[in-house]
Amino acid sequence: MDAEEFRKAAYESIDKIVDYYKNLGENNTISSVEPGYLKALLPEQMPNEGESWDAVKADLDRAVIPGLTNWQSPNFFAFFPANSSYPAMLGEMFSTAFTGAAFSWICSPVVTEMETIVLDWLAKAIGLPESFLSRGTGGGVIQGSASEAAIVAVVAARERYIQESKVSGQEESDLRGKLVAICSDNTHSSTEKAAKIAGVHLHKVPTDPKDNYRLRGAPLRKAFQDLKAQGLVPFFVCASIGTTTICGFDAIDEVGSVCKETDSLIWLHIDAAYGGAALICEEYKDLLKGIEYADSFDMNMHKWMLVNFDCSCMFVQQRTNLTDHLTLTPSYLRNDATDSGLVIDYKDWQLPLGRRFRSLKMWMTMRMYGVEGFKNHIRRSVKQAELFNSLISSNAQFRIVTEPRLALVCFQVFSKSGEDITKTVADTLNAGKKYFVTYAVTSDGKGILRVVTGSPQTQDEHVKSLYNAILELI
Numbered sequence: 220m221d222a223e224e225f226r227k228a229a230y231e232s233i234d235k236i237v238d239y240y241k242n243l244g245e246n247n248t249i250s251s252v253e254p255g256y257l258k259a260l261l262p263e264q265m266p267n268e269g270e271s272w273d274a275v276k277a278d279l280d281r282a283v284i285p286g287l288t289n290w291q292s293p294n295f296f297a298f299f300p301a302n303s304s305y306p307a308m309l310g311e312m313f314s315t316a317f318t319g320a321a322f323s324w325i326c327s328p329v330v331t332e333m334e335t336i337v338l339d340w341l342a343k344a345i346g347l348p349e350s351f352l353s354r355g356t357g358g359g360v361i362q363g364s365a366s367e368a369a370i371v372a373v374v375a376a377r378e379r380y381i382q383e384s385k386v387s388g389q390e391e392s393d394l395r396g397k398l399v400a401i402c403s404d405n406t407h408s409s410t411e412k413a414a415k416i417a418g419v420h421l422h423k424v425p426t427d428p429k430d431n432y433r434l435r436g437a438p439l440r441k442a443f444q445d446l447k448a449q450g451l452v453p454f455f456v457c458a459s460i461g462t463t464t465i466c467g468f469d470a471i472d473e474v475g476s477v478c479k480e481t482d483s484l485i486w487l488h489i490d491a492a493y494g495g496a497a498l499i500c501e502e503y504k505d506l507l508k509g510i511e512y513a514d515s516f517d518m519n520m521h522k523w524m525l526v527n528f529d530c531s532c533m534f535v536q537q538r539t540n541l542t543d544h545l546t547l548t549p550s551y552l553r554n555d556a557t558d559s560g561l562v563i564d565y566k567d568w569q570l571p572l573g574r575r576f577r578s579l580k581m582w583m584t585m586r587m588y589g590v591e592g593f594k595n596h597i598r599r600s601v602k603q604a605e606l607f608n609s610l611i612s613s614n615a616q617f618r619i620v621t622e623p624r625l626a627l628v629c630f631q632v633f634s635k636s637g638e639d640i641t642k643t644v645a646d647t648l649n650a651g652k653k654y655f656v657t658y659a660v661t662s663d664g665k666g667i668l669r670v671v672t673g674s675p676q677t678q679d680e681h682v683k684s685l686y687n688a689i690l691e692l693i
């Protein structure tokens with residue numbers, strides 16, 4: 220493909236993308252293909268001679284689009300959203316064009332400097348304390364996902380704990396086998412995975428359904444005591460702003476204060492992968508109460524904040540907590556800028572070496588929506604969740620399990636004779652392919668249907684028609 224062929228194909232592709240978005244509501248949300256469908260449509264080997272763009276383009280319609288589950292559909296109410304926007308797509312396009320492996324400042328100064336600036340913008344907009352900003356001791360970094368952020372936090376916490384304990388004379392080899400990361404029975408599985416990868420124990424503190432499934436200070440204190448009595452060493456705690464199953468909000472102030480009174484070296488990580496987006500609105504700033512205790516905080520722009528996957532924003536109060544433990548600089552990575560100490564090399568804040576120019580899509584989206592644009596998007600989604608909630612509240616066959624939180628409604632469905640048909644309804648609705656919802660089980664064993672609004676494509680009429688589609692099944 221030469222430059223002129225690229226120009227023509229790229230224009231055509233933009234038309235195709237715009238049409239795809241315009242028609243999202245007309246098409247099914249869930250793909251209808253059977254497992255392995257693609258093998259029947261594509262050859263077993265790559266072509267020997269290169270093919271034309273027209274041939275490839277034809278296969279987009281024939282082979283690719285049928286296999287898509289349309290996350291941007293107005294009828295997508297499953298999991299949590301994975302928003303996109305046109306400004307973010309433009310950012311992705313330029314990022315791809317300017318591609319490189321910008322692991323250090325010298326590799327492309329703008330990749331590093333843009334990231335520092337837009338993360339400071341975000342920290343200020345969502346109300347993180349001054350100490351999380353780059354002009355102080357902290358700063359932000361874009362990770363590929365909240366799961367990656369959790370791994371970075373656990374590994375840095377583990378190394379910090381071990382290094383500091385060595386100073387007080389503890390044996391490293393003895394300590395390594397005793398370290399325990401702690402979360403609640405509602406925390407996203409990424410913390411458990413991070414503990415697995417980091418080779419540390421994991422302990423889940425039970426939450427009380429009657430207390431909205433929140434991680435509280437008292438049970439955490441008891442967990443610390445029990446674990447210590449078993450000879451184990453707690454070093455990491457994850458608290459959440461918006462857990463996955465029911466969007467629970469942990470009591471960060473209590474959790475932080477119990478961590479501090481127990482051992483000042485315990486690392487507190489806040490998983491706000493979903494809920495973090497709402498913090499841009501004044502009415503949700505209270506969810507940050509106790510944030511000053513946190514060593515790290517992570518939220519996904521790629522969930523509910525209009526930036527295409529991937530874009531997970533991690534902030535720390537002490538950047539040296541990452542760089543002291545993740546920095547390795549062999550001779551081939553040394554350069555004057557790094558040696559000067561005047562620049563950030565984000566390779567020392569993350570798992571991989573190379574990194575993408577993700578801040579470009581963030582910058583373009585922030586420029587073109589502005590704080591008010593984000594607020595409108597979040598509030599609109601919340602209103603739609605409230606609309607759905609008001610519809611089910613008026614019908615005795617629905618039982619709300621948790622009050623609606625942000626844009627998530629969790630409920631059960633009963634037949635006219637009183638039988639719990641929640642799972643059947645979720646399965647039958649999804650089998651129709653038009654709507655996508657999630658069935659989940661709470662930590663106390665209740666099967667629930669989760670409906671999450673959040674797609675910019677979703678209008679009130681889609682929410683009402685989802686409700687009507689459910690009514691037809693009961």
Ligand code: PLP
Binds near residue numbers: 461463
């Ligand atoms: N934390 C929470 C609360 C989540 O809901 C999710 C995903 O839904 C994650 C972490 C993992 O997110 P990611 O896909 O960015 O790793």
